[in-house]
Amino acid sequence: MAALHDRPPAVIAVATAVVGALIALVLGLVTFGVQATVHPDGVPLAVAVGADAPPQLRGVADKLAAGGAAEVSWRVSTPEEARDLLSRQEVYGVLELAPGGATVVLSGAVNPSGTQVAQQVLGGVAQGAGMQARVVTLDPASAAGRTAPLAASALLWIAGLVAAAAFTLLARRPSRLGRLVGVATSTVLGVAVVAGFFTLWDPALPLGGGVLGYLALVGAAFALVQGALLRLFGIRAMAVLGPLYLIAPSVAGQVPELLAPAYRALLWSWTPFRFSTEGLRALLHGGSPDAAQVWVFVALAAVGLVVVLLPRQERQPDLADGVVDVGVDQADRLPGAQRQHTA
Template sequence: MKIICGSGVCKMSGMKSFFAQKIVGLGLVVMIAVIALLGWAILGSTVNPVPKNMPIALVAADKGAEIPGRGKVNIGDTLREKLTAAQTPTGEPSPFEWTVLDDEREASDGLDRQQYYAAIVLPENLSTAFVSFMSPNPQAAGVKVLINQGKSGVAASMVTQAVGKMIEGINNQLREQALGQIQQAPGSGVSFAQAKALAAPLTVSFEVVHPIMPNTANGNTPVVLTQLAWMAALAASALLYAAGSKLRAARRWTVVCSQLAAGAVYAAVAAGAELLLAGGLFGLDIPDWTNTYLFLLLAVFCFFLLQSAILAWIGLKGMPVLVLLFFFGLPILSLPPEFLPATTRDWLYSWIPFRFSVEGLRDLIYFRQGLNVGSPAAVLGWIGAVSAVLMAASVAKRGDGARGATGIGRTAG
């Protein structure tokens, strides 16, 4: 049968048929869902980060001092009470979780082990210096703040500003207290030296430990390398899965072992290529190439095993899961966990595999003592081992001796 129609009628009929399809209307819903999902992933955890319970060490070493005729005072105890209060001098909830120590060496060890974002040291002579305000030769009371910049550049900036404001508020209170003490003394006039010292009863010196050096992507080198490692592993796992899919007559065990061997080679090449490109071509500062390469090799291979295990069990349908995991994990990698909402921290950050790669690389790049690399390396190792077992178990998923969940007997699509 031959259908004759005018061009305008045919065009209208074609457009009507096009828009009558359910998939066209469904596309709007899918588009909005994608925007909402990725928007939540990219902005949901980072649009308004509010720090909570950031671990800070306080070394309360002040021995106190005697005020003639008035007994003993301990300004260190007063400062400890004010610093560790549940609220800041401005009335806001304190963002810090304090650990009070007696020795600066203990605090320094905690900074090396990434236990604290900062340490505030109240020296032994703090009260002695405060009492000297009532003498003709007053001495400034010094407080030292150690900022653990390598643990997080974002947190380091925040802690520096917050501690500065807290000390400023305490300075005002100490100034009033010192003036009251001076006025009660015989001949209560305030000398020029006393007035100068009272301008800032506490002098604060900030010292950066484990600094973020130039050419380290503003402290994000571990994050950058981890992102590249995940994407390199994703490409390797997809390609090797496709390669296994083409071997219809091969034994499944042979394919799994081949994928494992090829994945190890891919990981070794990917780790080397990352460092050569990032360090050699783009000038990223890599202090310890050997240990960084070995850890990056472990990370890439474990990522590959995890991704391959997912593909082995659910096929290429697992690719969106791996991509979404990357998009959800990407925004939170650069923030300290204390800046994340509780839901993100407990349900995503606590188990996401990127976290352990970032932690290990951070130790190698900024701390360089090997104190914090063992635990994340062990976790990555367990992730890789369990994933390898799951890959092996996928061999028995189907009974057909020539087919399996490794992709054998199925097309790459």
């Protein structure tokens, strides 16, 4: 069967156009498609009413909870309980109702996309009830603090990916030690780059042992997985590893309640970027990552390390097709069986 480059130019042109269209289709689905289908669905919010609040305020809270709107999931509680729910990110915002007015309570530790939706909905509800609402933000985050968690995840992925791909292309006889040195070096340098950006963007961002250790865990897990896939499939693995970077901003930057169900199940549910982003956001606001946000990267690093350390299979030299050893005599380069002696 003739290779593609031996085909007529018109055939090659059509084939390459089809490949380009398929790549655009896939990337459009996993990047712009996520953003184009964003719609609130069950966004968790709380409405808080004090125990001594007038009956009409309690009626407003009960009416909201019984409204049944698919876009929002309401929880009615006291102000203290509601703020505790917000600190644990079980809700994205709180509307506190009091005789003196309404208060919209937000948190800088919540994913900015969830906070934005919460502020819009809660402010609209207060306005609809004829109340002036003031906004209070717990654990406020600067613009850098809101950007840093997702940016760090993407930068660590890029640092490891470029290093692993270049090593695959340039190393003629890659060894296990060489791969491990590359993983360690790219992790250290990647964390240094991220820490430098944090300091440049906002010197108030914490860079203690917890933050740096978590960045190192994420960077090492990324580098090991990338190195493992590149070892198994060669540079062809870039067809998977490259597009994964494009998923990070579109999927990990959203709360799941804003994603279409298909994207929530097929992309958000497993992408490592959302674990690293939310884990780092918790650390930057004085909290700690959930168990899943740690063990996912421990598991990725362990699997990647096993593949990187697998012994290399030695390739056997191939005999040339159709060549048979006929016992050539080393003295006169003639077949020994046919050598003739002259008198």
